[in-house]
Amino acid sequence: MSAVPVPYFLVLAAVLFLIGAGGFLLRRNLLVLLMSIELMLNAVNLTLVAFNRLHPQSHGGQIFAFFVVAVAAAEAAVGLAIVLSFFRLRNTVRADEANTLKN
Amino acid sequence: MSSFLVALAPLLVVGLGGLLLMLGEAFAHRERGGSGPSADLAIGSFVTLAAGAVVAFSLWLVGPENLGGAAGVAPFLIIDRFTLFFDIVLCVGGALAALLAGGYLPEHKLDRGEFYPLLIFSTLGAMVLASAGDLLSLFIGLETMSLGVYALVGFRRGSARSAEGAVKYFLLGSFAAALLLYGGAMLYGATGHTDLAGIGAALRGGTLTGADYGLAIVAMVLVLAGLAFKVSAVPFHMWTPDAYEGAPTPATSFMAVAVKSAAFATLLRVLVSAFGDPASMSWGTGWPPVVALLAVMTMTVANLVAGRQESVKRMLAYSSIAHAGYLLVAVVALMTQPGIAQGSILFYLLAYTVSTAGAFGALILCGSRGKEAVSYEDLAGIGHRHPVAAAAFALFLLSLTGVPPTAGFFAKLYVVRAAIGGGFLPLAILLLLNSVVAAYYYLRVLVYMYMREPAPGAPVAAPMRSGYVTAALLICAAGVMLLGLWPTRSLELAIDAALAAR
Numbered sequence: 001m002s003a004v005p006v007p008y009f010l011v012l013a014a015v016l017f018l019i020g021a022g023g024f025l026l027r028r029n030l031l032v033l034l035m036s037i038e039l040m041l042n043a044v045n046l047t048l049v050a051f052n053r054l055h056p057q058s059h060g061g062q063i064f065a066f067f068v069v070a071v072a073a074a075e076a077a078v079g080l081a082i083v084l085s086f087f088r089l090r091n092t093v094r095a096d097e098a099n100t101l102k103n
Numbered sequence: 104m105s106s107f108l109v110a111l112a113p114l115l116v117v118g119l120g121g122l123l124l125m126l127g128e129a130f131a132h133r134e135r136g137g138s139g140p141s142a143d144l145a146i147g148s149f150v151t152l153a154a155g156a157v158v159a160f161s162l163w164l165v166g167p168e169n170l171g172g173a174a175g176v177a178p179f180l181i182i183d184r185f186t187l188f189f190d191i192v193l194c195v196g197g198a199l200a201a202l203l204a205g206g207y208l209p210e211h212k213l214d215r216g217e218f219y220p221l222l223i224f225s226t227l228g229a230m231v232l233a234s235a236g237d238l239l240s241l242f243i244g245l246e247t248m249s250l251g252v253y254a255l256v257g258f259r260r261g262s263a264r265s266a267e268g269a270v271k272y273f274l275l276g277s278f279a280a281a282l283l284l285y286g287g288a289m290l291y292g293a294t295g296h297t298d299l300a301g302i303g304a305a306l307r308g309g310t311l312t313g314a315d316y317g318l319a320i321v322a323m324v325l326v327l328a329g330l331a332f333k334v335s336a337v338p339f340h341m342w343t344p345d346a347y348e349g350a351p352t353p354a355t356s357f358m359a360v361a362v363k364s365a366a367f368a369t370l371l372r373v374l375v376s377a378f379g380d381p382a383s384m385s386w387g388t389g390w391p392p393v394v395a396l397l398a399v400m401t402m403t404v405a406n407l408v409a410g411r412q413e414s415v416k417r418m419l420a421y422s423s424i425a426h427a428g429y430l431l432v433a434v435v436a437l438m439t440q441p442g443i444a445q446g447s448i449l450f451y452l453l454a455y456t457v458s459t460a461g462a463f464g465a466l467i468l469c470g471s472r473g474k475e476a477v478s479y480e481d482l483a484g485i486g487h488r489h490p491v492a493a494a495a496f497a498l499f500l501l502s503l504t505g506v507p508p509t510a511g512f513f514a515k516l517y518v519v520r521a522a523i524g525g526g527f528l529p530l531a532i533l534l535l536l537n538s539v540v541a542a543y544y545y546l547r548v549l550v551y552m553y554m555r556e557p558a559p560g561a562p563v564a565a566p567m568r569s570g571y572v573t574a575a576l577l578i579c580a581a582g583v584m585l586l587g588l589w590p591t592r593s594l595e596l597a598i599d600a601a602l603a604a605r
Contacts, residue, residue: 044288047292055291055292055295057295060296064238064297071242074246074250075250079253082254082266095270095274098267099267
C-alpha cells in the first residue's frame with residue numbers, strides 16, 4: 001500500500017487555511033466568521049499531523065493537534081456566547097452593524 | 104517531585120486560589136440586599152494575586168538556578184529570573200485590577216462574582232504565556248489568557264457597546280491566534296521542533312534546505328503578525344480602542360497592563376531564543392527592520408489619533424498602543440545591545456503597569472453610577488469636586504507623559520538610552536518627538552480637570568468614593584514615586600532578569 005505523499009496534505013491544508021482566511025476577511029456574518037476561524041484551525045491541525053510524518057522521531061505534531069482541538073472547542077464556546085449576547089442586544093449577526101463604537 | 108512543585112509555586116498559588124474563590128462563591132449563600140460578591144472576592148483575589156507575586160519574589164531570592172525542579176518543567180515552562188520578573192509584574196497588574204473591580208462593579212450594578220475568577224485565570228494564562236518555552240505551552244497560555252479576557256470585555260451584558268467590543272476583540276483575537284498557530288505549525292515542519300530553543304538551534308545550524316528555509320521565513324512572518332496583534336501594534340491595532348472602550352474599566356486596565364506585558368514577554372522570548380541567530384538579527388536580512396517599521400507606525404499613528412479622541416478612555420487606549428510602539432523601539436535595540444535593551448523593556452513594563460493601572464483607577468473615581476466619566480467634558484472641574492482623584496490622575500498622566508521624577512521618565516530615558524547606544528538614533532529621535540505629541544493629550548486632561556468648569560446645565564458626573572479604588576491608587580502612586588526616585592535598583596533587577604533569559 002502506498003501512502004499519500006505528505007505535500008498533498010500540506011497543499012490541502014494551505015488551501016483550507018486560505019479559504020478560512022478569505023472567508024474571515026470577506027464575509028460579514030458573525031457565524032460565518034466563526035466557522036472560518038474553525039476552518040483555519042483545522043487546516044493548522046492537518047498541517048501539524050502531516051508534518052509529523054516528516055519528523056517521525058517524536059509525536060510532537062500529533063500531540064499539538066490534540067491540544068489545538070481542545071482549545072478550539074473552548075474558543076468556540078466563548079465565541080458563540082459572545083455572538084449570542086450581541087444578537088440579543090442588537091437583533092442582528094451582521095458584522096457591519098457592529099458600529100456603535102466608531103468615533 | 105516536590106522540587107518540581109516548588110518551581111511552579113507562583114502558578115500553583117494563583118491557580119489554586121482562583122479555584123477556591125470560584126468554589127467559595129458558587130456555594131456562598133447571599134441574602135438579598137446584603138453585601139454583593141465583590142465585598143469578599145475583591146479582597147480574596149487581591150490576596151491570591153499578591154501571594155503569587157510574593158512567592159515569585161521569594162523564588163527570585165532563592166534563585167531559580169538552585170531549584171532542581173525548574174529543569175523538570177523545561178522546555179514547556181522555563182523558570183528563570185525573566186519569568187519570575189514577569190510573574191511579579193502580571194500578578195501586580197491583576198491584583199490592581201481586582202481592587203479596581205471591588206469599587207467599580209458594585210457602583211455600576213455589575214456586581215457578579217464571575218468577574219474575579221475570570222480575572223485570576225486570565226492572569227494565570229498570562230503567567231504561563233510569559234514562561235512558555237515551547238509553542239504548545241505558548242499557545243495554551245495565550246488562549247487561557249485571551250478566553251478569560253474576551254469574557255471580561257463582554258461582562259456588561261446589557262450594554263451594546265460592551266458586546267460589540269467583545270465581538271470585535273474575539274474575532275480578531277482568534278484570527279490572530281490562528282495565524283500564529285499556522286506559523287507555529289510551519290516552524291515545526293521546517294525544523295522538527297516545537298520548543299523555541301530547538302527551533303532557534305535548527306535555524307542557526309544552517310542545515311535547512313532551501314524549501315525549509317522559505318517555510319521558516321513565512322512562519323516567522325505569521326508568528327510575528329500574531330504577536331504584533333497581541334501587543335496591539337499598528338496595523339494590527341484595530342480592535343484595541345473598541346475593546347478597551349467597551350470593557351468595564353477594571354478589565355480595560357487589566358488588558359492594558361497584564362495582557363500587554365505577557366505578550367511582550369513572549370515576543371521577547373520568541374525573537375531572542377527562536378529567531379535570534381545572527382543572520383536573522385542583522386539589519387539586512389532579519390526581523391529588526393520589520394519590527395522597526397512596526398515601531399515607527401505604532402508610535403506615530405497612535406499618537407496622532409489619540410490627540411483627536413473625545414473620550415478619555417479611548418485616549419488611554421490609543422496611548423497604550425503608543426507605549427507599545429516605544430517598547431518596540433527597545434525591541435529593535437535588542438539587536439546590538441541585548442542586555443541593556445531587554446532590561447529597559449522590563450523596567451518600562453513595570454513603570455507602565457503602575458502608571459496605567461493608576462490612570463484607569465483615577466478615571467473610575469471620577470464618575471459614578473448613572474454617568475461614567477468618559478469624555479473630557481465630564482472631567483471639567485473635577486479638581487475642585489474630587490481633589491484626591493484629580494491629583495492622582497495628574498500624577499499618573501505625568502508619569503505616562505514621562506515627566507521627572509516619575510517612573511515614566513526613567514522608563515523612557517532607559518529605552519532612549521538603549522536605542523541611542525545601539526546605534527538607532529533616528530528611532531530615538533522619533534520616540535522623543537512622539538512623546539512631545541503625547542504630552543498634548545495627556546496635559547489636556549489636566550487642563551480640563553483644573554482650569555475648566557462644567558458648562559452650565561450640563562449633566563455633571565458625580566465622583567464616587569471607594570476604599571478599594573483608593574487603596575489601588577495608593578499602591579500605584581507608591582510604585583510610580585519609588586521607581587521615579589530610586590530607579591537604579593529596579594533597573595539592576597530588570598537587567599538581571601533580562602540576562603537570565605539568554
